[in-house]
Amino acid sequence: MTEDFSKFQDALFELIKSFEQKNVIVKTNSEPDSNIIRIYGEGSDALALAKAGLEEAAELAYATAEHHPYWNLLYSGTQILKIVLDKWNQELTAEELKEISWHADEIKNSTKNLVTKNE
Incomplete structure (x- = not known):
């Protein structure tokens, strides 16, 4: 995983955590070797x-x-x-x-x- 993408992923996961603290459920699936992050709503x-x-x-x-x-x-x-x-x-x-x-x-x-x- 590139350093820039890794920083982006870390920031994104922090954002997701902040929403989880507000009871917004978000599912994620990360594939670091491919630089892919999938985000799913709780109803998925x-x-x-x-x-x-x-x-x-x-x-x-x-x-x-x-x-x-x-x-x-x-x-x-x-x-x-x-x-x-x-x-x-x-x-x-x-x-x-x-x-x-x-x-x-x-x-x-x-x-x-x-x-x-x-x-």
Whole structure:
């Protein structure tokens, strides 16, 4: 972790402590090696956190060129997870299941291509 980021993190955690003393609950998750700090409100649940993390993975898929060997694995995987998380507390429709199946086939095809490349 860079020294400047470390100072920022320390100051941020002091600010968070000051709000906790006022009974404002804030959850944090720090990844010092990546210079990443995540801040969650007290009402954040596991589903909301999963959706937020998925958005970051999907952004990588959107930003990655299609010629990258793992692009379709990442893209199709995030599309499946997006459908599942969006409907977590509901039933999946026949159309959504069809879309999941299509993306699963894309993952299988990409995996076969990678295996063939490595042989």
